[in-house]
Amino acid sequence: MATMFDDRAMGRNTGFAKRVSSHLAAALVVFCLLQIFIVAKMGGSLVLHLGIIVAIAGFAIAARGLERRWQMLERGGLSQSGLRVRFRRDLLQLWGASILGALLWIPVAIIFRTLFG
Template sequence: MATILDDRGQGRTGYAKRISSHLAAALVTFCLLQIFIVAKMGGSLALHLGIIIAIGGYAVAARALERRWQMLEQGGLSRGGLALRFRRDLLQLWGASLVGALLWIPVAIIFRFLFG
């Protein structure tokens, strides 16, 4: 876990690459959780289309985060400042991925209640 959160043995150029790896893993987790939850809740075509839209929105946000880290690395921040921002962004990224996918549970319940 220490190698995930710390920048040991890497230069300053490692953060953008590492955030990209976390974005890819979080996107896969986000997609699989959404598909699993909607399938278990008896998902309809409308819910599956909603998954496609949610994944598209996630991809746009992920690209913005990647650009942010490319710019942060080029800035004059200290190593400690970058490490702090990296940990904060990781917590937000994984929190949003897991909570965002779990939001399909109430959506599916409401959809089933309204449309049978």
């Protein structure tokens, strides 16, 4: 709380960390729903559903790391243009990872079905 008031007193914009947190929450929801939908459509077994839990836990841990990174970046004193460039790059990577990561279940489910029926 004190850091927030110090940042406002120094005239810094504190919006990037909050915006990243909002995108992280939305990306996690999309990641979860895509995984569940894909595994359900592919005839998922209990093992694949347990894999979803592990994947979601890994995503959540990585998301917390990204959130901490943005909290540190905002305190680092970078210019707004430098923060904007990093913000766009991180959002592109975040959404790419959440969508493509969920789509990786398609080949896994196909291989699993081929091997174990």
